[in-house]
């Protein structure tokens with residue numbers, strides 16, 4: 001009896017864990033235009049962005065392994081064709097942002113470009129990620145792994161990535177992962193040219209508080225400095241709540257110019273401030 005209950009409990013715990021690793025409880029979210037050729041096509045929590053151009057579209061981030069169906073439905077709902085996606089990019093190779101990339105790559109036939117320092121982790125489906133620092137072996141457990149996509153090209157810090165007239169700059173803001181990439185690019189709104197920054201994860205891995213691998217501190221210091229040097233009229237993040245997807249989208253529905261609802265340079269600075277404080281608290285400095 002007790003054994004059965006225990007086994008049952010463990011089984012449902014395992015199921016819950018499996019479900020979390022498959023789709024993380026993601027739900028469909030309304031896709032929408034942020035500005036110009038930049039669209040939101042992510043789930044309710046994990047974000048994905050589409051940059052469209054006649055020469056081919058760029059898709060950034062793929063949610064959990066179970067999230068692509070939501071992303072594909074969003075792209076279709078906006079009237080775009082997944083077959084026109086020529087390039088897939090990523091912020092960082094964690095289960096919740098890179099989990100769906102293999103599937104999206106298969107469906108679209110697009111190339112995937114990854115930063116030098118994250119490429120190996122990506123190709124290993126998350127194994128070897130240092131987010132648990134000294135407990136690196138944990139990243140080899142199936143529940144933290146994702147279907148490994150094919151990495152077609154690697155890039156390094158400050159390199160630009162182009163599809164036709166769309167150009168993005170790769171800002172390697174390492175720390176959360178060794179090659180964590182914040183993407184900066186420009187969009188037009190009438191006469192205005194707006195700077196967009198999609199910030200990579202800024203949460204310190206567990207290892208930081210445990211004093212592991214000292215170069216990570218240098219990485220974080222550099223990353224905060226770099227992000228502060230970037231101009232951001234519009235900022236985006238790997239998790240939807242962090243950039244205020246819902247309130248901004250709601251405001252955009254009522255705004256005279258919907259783009260205005262997404263302009264938030266103060267939010268960008270505040271986001272960096274908060275994460276830098278969290279980082280300094282973690283290292284006790």
Ligand SMILES: [Zn+2]
Nearest residue numbers: 092094176201
């Ligand atoms: Zn992450």
